[in-house]
Amino acid sequence: MAVYSGRPRARADSVLGRHALWPRGLPLGRALLVTGALLVFAAGATWLVQRDHRTESEIRLAARGQALAETVAQAACAETTFADAGRLARILASAARQGGLAAGAILDETGLVVAHTDPLRAGKAWLGPVPGDAEGGAAARARAELFDGRPGTVCLRPLLDARGAAGTVALLLPEPPRAFPGRGWLRTFLPAGLMVLAFLGLIQMTTRWALRPTAAFLERLAGTLDPPQAPAGALDRPRAPAAAPTASGEFCDELRERALRRARELQAAQEELIIRNRTLDYERRRTAAVLEQLPDGLILTDALDQIVLVNRAAGALLGLAHAGSASDSPELPPRLRELLAGVGRGGRLIHEAPAEQGTRPLLITHTPLAGPQERSAGSLYLLRDVTAQRAAQQAQAEFLSQISHELKSPLNTIVAYVEALADEQQLQPGERQEFYNTLSSEAQRMARLISNLLQLSRIQLGNLSARFAYVKTDTLVRGLAESVAAQAAARRQRLDVQVPENLPALYGDKDLVGVAITNLLGNAIKYTPEGGEIALRASADGGGVTVEVADNGIGIPAEDLERVFERFARSEQEEVRRQSGTGLGLALVREIAELHAGRVTVESETGQGSRFRLWLPGREAGERLDLGAAA
Structure with missing residues (x-):
């Protein structure tokens, strides 16, 4: 436990015994006596100086007034008559400008005001004694009646002619400025000084009395400011002598x-x-x-279910003109609040929102926000446009339906022919071989379907292990033409092959490129009538090779050209429906072309045939695109 010295008591006593506003060693009572004596001395000295100054100023002012009145009187007596009042008024005005005159008037012997510095006073009678002196009641009467009681010194001077008194000159001179306060100030100053002395004495006594109850508080406060002494065990060591009690300044x-x-x-x-x-x-x-x-819409509400935030994506999905802080926005209609209320806590809802063309499905998901002590802090609503997902689900359903149909048709044929072959007694001599040929054809059809599906899925999922290498274009194309020549010959179709020998080498997977060209040739053979013509051409084109397959078959309607490369896409033409097919061949051609950074295009007209162009990069383009690394 820390041990404290006795300094806090001395410090508190110093505060009680000496006020911080006074210098050290100067008691408050003595200071009050000195201040009072100084105030009395200053008041007496001021009164004496003021009296002397006032007397001297009055003497100078009286002399100046008499001289000015004499000057005006002489100028006025120079006039033979009082009829020219304007001349007399100008004399007064000149005296006012040059002699510092406050006001002035000239009266005739009857007391009529002949001229005045105030033109409105001219022509009025004055009832006072005429003439009079400045020391009698006439001066006070003149100040009151001629000059409206204005402060100043009044000087009266008679006008004399040969007959005697002819009139009076009355002048009002302004009072001189006071260099010191007047008697009224002294009458106020002395009582105020005495009151200040009494007030200071009262403050001194009140302060001493008020500080006594706070001594204990000052002791504790001062004790907190002193550093503790050494701990027990070190008290026996010699210590420096304690400092003398300091004043309240410390x-x-x-x-x-x-x-x-x-x-x-x-x-x-x-x-x-x-x-x-x-x-x-x-x-x-x-x-x-x-x-x-965020690409998804977001709506945030507070604990009172008031919408506080709508991001840009949510505004676009819901068709709102406002996004951002939404607490005071008039753009949020009540239907939005009703929509959010219908989602339910922790639930989800599919909402058909208006779009430019019809509606679009929005998946709205609600997530509650937890605050302190598991209290609700609001809700978070996520909005997502599920148009693509719905289309994907629909496409998946169509795909399953079509693939089931495509697999079921050859399977039904195979089952029927197998049952027929099992009953050998009912077969004619040449039917056995025909049945075997049909079974082989349907089995190959199923194999092609499954192979195309596997290759499409591997390409789309990125699981296909393509082996990129340099491929001699002319050798590959001629070999593919020879592989389908028998099929064309069976339909009595003419196959025209034009492949130059100096074509640039392809950079790609030989097997996949072969599948793409074979599918194009197979489609041309299938949809060209017997006796038709099929052309296979290859040419160098823009750093790559273009393989063109043209026919004069049934053609493709214009409305089907946009979806001809989609999976299971088949035309509604009668001639197409009579032919067996999966609708995957051209889709696989496009995937293979894109895998090689190439492209496939089609030109067709109903009844005029079709022309497919497959462009694949050559050696230099393939190296530049680094297709092998991409695979």
Whole structure:
């Protein structure tokens, strides 16, 4: 436990015995007496100086007034008559400008105002004694009646002619400026000074009385400012003598140090708070930017189920003109709130939203947000356009239906012919071989179907192990033409093969390229009537090789050209439906072409035949595209 010295008591006593506002060694009562004496001395000196200054100013002003009145009187007496009042008014105006006159008037012997510095006063009678002196009641009467009681010194001077008194000159001179306060100020200053002295004495007594109950608090506060002494066991060591009790100034200095240290701590905390606020603002803006860029729609509600956020994708999916903070937006219709309310807690809903062409399905998923103590903090709604998924599901269903049909047809044929072969007694001599040929054809058809399906799925899933190498184009194309020549001959079709010997080498998988060209030739043979013509040409084209297969068969309608390379796509023509087929051959050709960074195009017209062009990159283009690494 820390042991404290007796310094806090001495420090508290110093606060009680000496006020911090007064210098050391100067008691408060003595200071009040000195201040009172100074105030009384200053008041007396001011009154004496003011009296002397006032007397001297009055003497100078009276002399100046008499001189000015004499000058005006002489100028007025130079006039033979009072009839020219304008001339007399100009004399007064000149005296006012040059002599510092406040106002002036000239009266005739009857007391009528002949001229006045105020033109409105001319022509009025004055009822006072005429003439009079500046020391009698006439001066006060003149100030009141001629000059409306304005402050200043009034000078009266009679006008004399040969007959005697002819009139009076009355002048009003302004009072001189006061260099010192007047008597009224002294009458106010002395009582105020005495009141200040009394108030200071009252403060001194009240302060001493009020500080007594706080001595204990000051002791504890001062004790917290003293560092603790050495722990027990070190008390026996010699210590430096305790410092003498210090005045309250040290106590205040130490408090000031602690206040400054606390202020620095608060400033550091404020700076840290500013940095954290900026960091939070940056994180908020970054989170908002991420939410805005989400491909899926997002709607956020608070604990009261009020919508607070709608991102850009949600606004586009729902056809809203507003996205962002949605708490006060008039663009959010009530139907949106009803739609969200219908999702249910933790559920999902398929909503048909309006689109440019009809509607589009939206999958709305609800996720509750948990706050502190497992309380609800709001809800999160995710919106996703499932048009592509619905189309994929529909395509998958169609695919399963078509593949089932394509597999069922040859299987039914095989089963029927196997049953017929089992009953040998019912067979004619030449039917056995015909049945065997049919079984072989249907089995090959099923094998081609399964092979095409496997190759398509491997290409689309990226699981096909293509072996890219340099392939001699002319040798490959001629070999493929020879492999289908027998089929064309069986239908009495003419197969025209034009393949130059100097074609650039292909860079690709020989087997896959062979499958693509074979499918094109097989389609041409199948959909060309007996006796028709089929042309197979190969040529160098733009760093690659173009293989062209043309026929004069039934052709493809214009409305079917866009989907001719889709899986299971077959025309509704009667001639096409009579031929067996899976609708996978041309789809496989397109996949193989894209796998080799090539392309396949078609030109066709109903009844005029079709022309397919397969472009594949040559050696230089294949090396540039690095197809082997891509595979």
